[in-house]
Amino acid sequence: xxxxxxxxxxxxxxxxxxxxxxxxxxxxxxxxxxxxxxxxxxxxxxxxxxxxxxxxxxxxxxxxxxxxxxxxxxxxxxxxxxxxxxxxxxxxxxxxxxxxxxxxxxxxxxxxxxxxxxxxxxxxxxxxxxxxxxxxxxxxxxxxxxxxxxxxxxxxxxxxxxxxxxxxxxxxxxxxxxxxxxxxxxxxxxxxxxxxxxxxxxxxxxxxxxxxxxxxxxxxxxxxxxxxxxxxxxxxxxxxxxxxxxxxxxxxxxxxxxxxxxxxxxxxxxxxxxxxxxxxxxxxxxxxxxxxxxxxxxxxxxxxxxxxxxxxxxxxxxxxxxxxxxxxxxxxxxxxxxxxxxxxxxxxxxxxxxxxxxxxxxxxxxxxxxxxxxxxxxxxxxxxxxxxxxxxxxxxxxxxxxxxxxxxxxxxxxxxxxxxxxxxxxxxxxxxxx
Amino acid sequence: xxxxxxxxxxxxxxxxxxxxxxxxxxxxxxxxxxxxxxxxxxxxxxxxxxxxxxxxxxxxxxxxxxxxxxxxxxxxxxxxxxxxxxxxxxxxxxxxxxxxxxxxxxxxxxxxxxxxxxxxxxxxxxxxxxxxxxxxxxxxxxxxxxxxxxxxxxxxxxxxxxxxxxxxxxxxxxxxxxxxxxxxxxxxxxxxxxxxxxxxxxxxxxxxxxxxxxxxxxxxxxxxxxxxxxxxxxxxxxxxxxxxxxxxxxxxxxxxxxxxxxxxxxxxxxxxxxxxxxxxxxxxxxxxxxxxxxxxxxxxxxxxxxxxxxxxxxxx
Numbered sequence: 001x002x003x004x005x006x007x008x009x010x011x012x013x014x015x016x017x018x019x020x021x022x023x024x025x026x027x028x029x030x031x032x033x034x035x036x037x038x039x040x041x042x043x044x045x046x047x048x049x050x051x052x053x054x055x056x057x058x059x060x061x062x063x064x065x066x067x068x069x070x071x072x073x074x075x076x077x078x079x080x081x082x083x084x085x086x087x088x089x090x091x092x093x094x095x096x097x098x099x100x101x102x103x104x105x106x107x108x109x110x111x112x113x114x115x116x117x118x119x120x121x122x123x124x125x126x127x128x129x130x131x132x133x134x135x136x137x138x139x140x141x142x143x144x145x146x147x148x149x150x151x152x153x154x155x156x157x158x159x160x161x162x163x164x165x166x167x168x169x170x171x172x173x174x175x176x177x178x179x180x181x182x183x184x185x186x187x188x189x190x191x192x193x194x195x196x197x198x199x200x201x202x203x204x205x206x207x208x209x210x211x212x213x214x215x216x217x218x219x220x221x222x223x224x225x226x227x228x229x230x231x232x233x234x235x236x237x238x239x240x241x242x243x244x245x246x247x248x249x250x251x252x253x254x255x256x257x258x259x260x261x262x263x264x265x266x267x268x269x270x271x272x273x274x275x276x277x278x279x280x281x282x283x284x285x286x287x288x289x290x291x292x293x294x295x296x297x298x299x300x301x302x303x304x305x306x307x308x309x310x311x312x313x314x315x316x317x318x319x320x321x322x323x324x325x326x327x328x329x330x331x332x333x334x335x336x337x338x339x340x341x342x343x344x345x346x347x348x349x350x351x352x353x354x355x356x357x358x359x360x361x362x363x364x365x366x367x368x369x370x371x372x373x374x375x376x377x378x379x380x381x382x383x384x385x386x387x388x389x390x391x392x393x394x395x396x397x398x399x400x401x402x403x404x405x406x407x408x409x410x411x412x413x414x415x416x417x418x419x420x421x422x423x424x425x426x427x428x429x430x431x432x433x434x
Numbered sequence: 435x436x437x438x439x440x441x442x443x444x445x446x447x448x449x450x451x452x453x454x455x456x457x458x459x460x461x462x463x464x465x466x467x468x469x470x471x472x473x474x475x476x477x478x479x480x481x482x483x484x485x486x487x488x489x490x491x492x493x494x495x496x497x498x499x500x501x502x503x504x505x506x507x508x509x510x511x512x513x514x515x516x517x518x519x520x521x522x523x524x525x526x527x528x529x530x531x532x533x534x535x536x537x538x539x540x541x542x543x544x545x546x547x548x549x550x551x552x553x554x555x556x557x558x559x560x561x562x563x564x565x566x567x568x569x570x571x572x573x574x575x576x577x578x579x580x581x582x583x584x585x586x587x588x589x590x591x592x593x594x595x596x597x598x599x600x601x602x603x604x605x606x607x608x609x610x611x612x613x614x615x616x617x618x619x620x621x622x623x624x625x626x627x628x629x630x631x632x633x634x635x636x637x638x639x640x641x642x643x644x645x646x647x648x649x650x651x652x653x654x655x656x657x658x659x660x661x662x663x664x665x666x667x668x669x670x671x672x673x674x675x676x677x678x679x680x681x682x683x684x685x686x687x688x689x690x691x692x693x694x695x696x697x698x699x700x701x702x703x704x705x706x707x708x709x710x711x712x713x714x715x716x717x718x719x720x721x722x723x724x725x726x727x728x729x730x731x732x733x734x735x736x737x738x739x740x741x742x743x744x745x746x747x748x749x750x
Contacts, residue, residue: 081713105716110502196603198588207608208694257587259608260697265586274588395714403522406697410610 033067034329039096040070041079041314043151043283051349055337062336066329076314080105083319087111092319095330100138100315101390101398103146104230108392112317114144118331127335130356134311137387141230147315148334149355151346153283154378154385155216155309157302161295163188163199163276174299178220178246181277181302185255188276201255203275204247205263210405211389211398212310213279216301217243219308219386225401230391231433235401236416236423239305244408244415246304251409259410267291281312282378286351289374298374300381307384313352353378391426392433400425488729494722506719513723523724525699526707533618533703534682541622542674545629546667550659552630553637563634570628578691581620582607585692607693610700617692617701621685629674636670637663668747672739679735683728704728 038056042048049072056068073079076099086092087109098106106112119128128145135149161171167187175181185201192198204213211225218225223239226232234240250256257275267284269275271291279301288296301309316334318327336342343359346352348368354360360369360379369376391397404422407413413421495513500506517523552563569577584591585606593603606616640663648658686706689695695702695710708728712721 077714084716108502109716194600196597207696257605257608259605261605261608262582262586264582264691268583268586269588272589393715395710396717399710399714402696403698410608410697412610412698 033065034325035067035069036095036326036330036333037093038068038070038330038333039073039079039083039093039098041073041076041097043076043314048350051346055342056333059333059336063332066332068333084109084111087319087321090321092321094322094326095316095318095334097150097314097316100135100147100149100152100311100313101388101394102317103138103141103315104390104392105394106317107141107146111320112146113320113327114146115148115318115331116144118318118328119145124335127338130340130358131338132355132357132382132385134382134385134387135355137228138311138390139315141228147317148338150314150316150334150338151350151352152311152313152315152355153281153352154311154381155213155279155301156282156377156381157277157279157299158270158284158288159277159297159299160270160273160292161297163273163294167276171295172297174297175277175302177302178304182250182253182255185250185277186253189255197254197257199273200257200269200275202250202277202279203257203261203266203269204250204279205261205266206406206409207260207262207264209263209398209402210260210409211401212312214244214247214401214405215310215386215389216279216308217247217304219310220301220304220306221246222305224386225389226387226391226397230394231430233389233391233397233401233423233426233430235404235426236419241415241419243304244405244419248408248411248415260406270296282353283313283351285374289372298377300377300384307381309381309385310388311382311385312388347375351375353382391430393429396429397426400429491722491725491729494719495726497719499717499719509719513720516720517723517727522699522702522707526702526704529614529700529702530683530704532614533621534679536618537621537625537682537685538675538678541625542629542671542678544622544626545674546633548626548630549633549637550663553634566627566630568627569624570631572624574624574685574687575691577620577624578688581616581688582692585616607701608697610697613693613697613701617688620688620692621681624685625678625681629678632670632674633667636667640666672743672747675743676736676739679739680732683732 040048040052049070052070056070059068060066071093073082073096079096080098080102083092083096083098084106092111115128119125131139131149134154135152136145139145139147139149157174159174164171164184167184169184169187175184181202188199188201189197190199204216206213215225218240221239221243223234223237223243225234225240247256251258263280266275266278266280267287270278270288271293273294285298300307316338318330318334322330337346338355340354340356340358340362341364343354343356344362344365347354347359347365354365359365360376389398389401400422403425404413404418407421408415408418494506496508496510497506498509498512548566552559552566572580587593587603587605587608590606592606596604604612606612644662645658648662653661683704686703686709689701689703689706693701695706704724705728708721708724711717711724
């Protein structure tokens with residue numbers, strides 16, 4: 001009996017306390033700043049987290065009414081898993097940096113809002129127009145802007161100047177087109193006494209995400225893999241097959257390693273002089289600069305019908321399931337962090353490409369470009385760069401292409417057959433979005 | 435020679451044995467409540483994180499994937515029908531059976547040989563045991579990164595060895611005929627040391643007089659192993675077998691680093707494909723259906739082992 005009274009009393013007290021607390025919280029909420037949770041991935045080396053935290057702190061100093069909480073969310077893949085899972089459970093971050101190619105996935109999941117609603121003033125308009133068009137291709141669809149370029153990259157070519165000299169080539173002149181690349185690679189390929197190749201002329205990695213590297217060939221051959229709406233692909237275009245044939249033939253001529261080439265060990269192959277020319281991301285520039293024990297050059301992807309290379313990397317997105325005040329606050333942070341001075345700093349600290357011409361015009365980045373001209377190659381390639389392959393049900397469609405590319409490179413299918421199969425699979429997947 | 439299993443002799447079969455009379459009904463009920471309360475935390479955790487997810491996965495596998503504004507609807511066996519026609523799923527299943535079929539006997543056999551060896555009295559025994567056990571201690575992702583460089587064409591460890599012997603160059607992970615074998619070898623290397631520990635413990639628990647008796651009888655080492663050690667090791671073997679089987683379907687971490695299932699799905703395993711479908715393609719319904727198949731395979735094997743194999747095992 002006594003116990004019961006005690007229990008009742010406690011319950012009453014708890015309820016009272018709760019009510020009091022809720023009231024207090026309500027009052028507090030009116031005064032506390034808008035909180036913006038911000039997920040970001042780390043995909044390259046270097047003190048990324050420190051730079052991001054520094055940005056958030058500086059922003060909050062200038063905007064005390066907003067509280068930005070940066071949260072490290074792992075790799076790109078882990079970040080989208082976390083962000084989408086959080087979205088599905090109803091509590092996504094307010095903003096997140098995710099792959100630009102995830103745009104259609106995020107739209108299909110109804111997870112993000114377009115930026116157009118927030119761009120109101122003429123100043124905002126100028127800001128939005130300031131980004132390189134190449135980066136906006138993966139950020140806009142259906143007349144709306146869904147992503148804001150932030151940590152973006154592109155594929156470039158690196159070459160070993162010492163090996164060029166040894167092979168009798170001009171070390172300061174990179175192969176400018178497919179024919180020159182093949183010629184140079186033939187001269188650069190070295191064999192030991194037993195006939196085994198000790199240095200490959202050229203190496204284009206093909207593990208994991210071969211479609212991205214393949215776009216350097218398909219683009220320069222004048223093909224476009226997907227339409228802007230992300231509802232159709234053209235993998236069986238003769239130009240695409242031809243581009244793949246060029247890649248396969250490099251291997252058949254014995255100047256490119258056979259089979260599937262690992263992406264992760266490619267920079268190391270370059271350091272070890274096992275590959276004289278490699279294709280890889282601009283994001284590896286700092287790594288190669290630090291580890292290559294020889295003079296190296298950075299150049300644009302060799303042209304065929306045209307010049308070109310795909311862009312890559314991450315965009316800012318704003319999530320739907322957050323309050324309008326939070327979304328507005330996130331927008332202000334994104335606009336602030338992509339201003340030329342910050343973009344320039346970010347590019348120097350990380351090796352990513354600065355996202356606007358204005359950033360390259362800042363004194364600090366101009367100075368950096370003078371001292372390290374290789375850092376400017378990516379920028380110079382941007383006017384001819386194209387969107388990274390992205391469609392609805394993106395990962396599935398790119399997997400269809402990846403499987404086809406690997407089948408052709410390992411010789412289990414002809415190039416035409418591989419691309420025909422990839423096209424059929426992609427058509428099947430994209431049926432639902434027509 | 436089935437013997438009755440050891441009953442848990444530390445638990446009193448009746449209270450009177452301890453000299454305590456049965457408690458009156460009221461106290462007895464309190465006692466029961468007490469027991470349930472003690473069990474509750476573990477039970478709740480198990481229900482929330484194991485049993486409920488299994489049931490909800492089964493439920494999800496009969497529905498379509500919710501996408502944005504489109505809610506999920508009942509589709510019956512559609513996801514399972516898709517699976518039958520999915521060449522990548524079939525490839526993953528075939529690969530996984532091959533992977534399990536090789537890793538299980540190979541890692542257990544190797545574990546047994548290593549255990550028998552380091553059980554002998556010899557110099558440097560502790561060092562050898564440690565060396566064999568090291569792969570188990572290392573995280574799989576680290577192991578995969580090490581092996582990635584072992585397999586690297588041209589300057590990888592494997593290439594340096596085979597190159598010195600005059601063998602042709604190989605791209606182990608980039609060739610569809612060798613990729614699966616290459617990732618399987620890593621699994622065997624990782625597993626064998628772990629199973630060795632169990633065999634070693636069992637060998638050390640054996641009565642030394644058995645060996646002496648065998649020696650007096652003039653039994654050869656092989657006869658001693660086949661007639662005495664091996665039968666006595668059976669309980670350990672069953673335990674190891676269950677673990678090996680589960681690991682045969684669970685070990686995919688290294689694929690993320692080494693091949694990502696490539697080239698052209700040559701090294702894709704079920705769980706890896708499941709992750710791809712679930713968290714790259716976001717087709718959660720189809721992923722649920724694959725999960726159900728995976729759980730069914732594992733449950734089937736576990737039941738078979740517990741009920742069939744266990745009966746044939748000689749427990750001391």
